[in-house]
Amino acid sequence: MNPAQTQPPLDTQPLYAGLPGDIAVSFEFFPPKNDKMDAQLWEAISQLAPLAPKFVSVTYGAGGSTRERTHRTVARIVRETGIPAAAHLTCVEATRAEIDAVAREYWDSGVRHIVALRGDMPGEPGTAYAPHPDGYANAAELVAGLKAIAPFEISVAAYPEAHPDSSDQSADLDNLKRKLDAGATRAITQFFFEPATFFRFQDAAAAAGITAEIVPGIMPVMNFASVQKMSAMCGTAIPSWLAGQFAGLDDRPAARQLVAATLAAELCRGLYRGGVRDFHFYTLNRAELSYAICHLLGSRPQEIAS
16 A cells, blocks of 8 residues: 555644655744843754755844845855855845945855845834835845845735835735836735735735745744734734733743744645745754744654755
């Protein structure tokens, strides 16, 4: 008998059964602000590197506030780890010449992948976006500008529940299509909490003529209050059941991590059942949760994979 025929359907297998092993993962980090955070970042990278991520990315602060730290971090990843590294780059408060110079520095440093974003204005969350008069007006223009500099691989952002600045999802999808048509390779989504949210967006994107890869962004809930704040800023809906899963766990960090890892792994399994094979994890520079989720999904270091 074919061994594959003895396996129960994926949706009836317990969570600990893992996935068939054909998934790819990537991880996002942010540049450290001090020596302690620098040590934490590199500990996280060293723990996640054995999972052979497709790439890792490093964020870029509002208004380019972390430009130098982002560059140093990405360059070090390329130099010391061999992991493909992507640098975030935004349009905010910079001229085209300044952004182009940063992009050329990345290319010269061996960076071949850019996450191209419009970006958020510095100051209070929700501050209205205003393009620099001599800058790129939006992410689509930025993508086109980057492709004119070098043959970068480019990822852009997608919003399953629409960007807060968009009038509706149709307008948001039009904007996403412009970014992809300008030369972007793939879209990575803002975080969400239910598989149906992603699949509705995927169907809407296909109906809008978008054929590029859309990778789901997964945010493990390390702190529910913090996730509430981030969700409010980016327009992500928090399902009513999620609060109940973390109720009473504020003073129980170990239990909270167990719950967070289980919920995120279940989300990924639901996405896998719908055909998703690539997952992008927002790590917040902590490896434990992302590593545990990948482990539950069957992504293991090569030497112990089974």
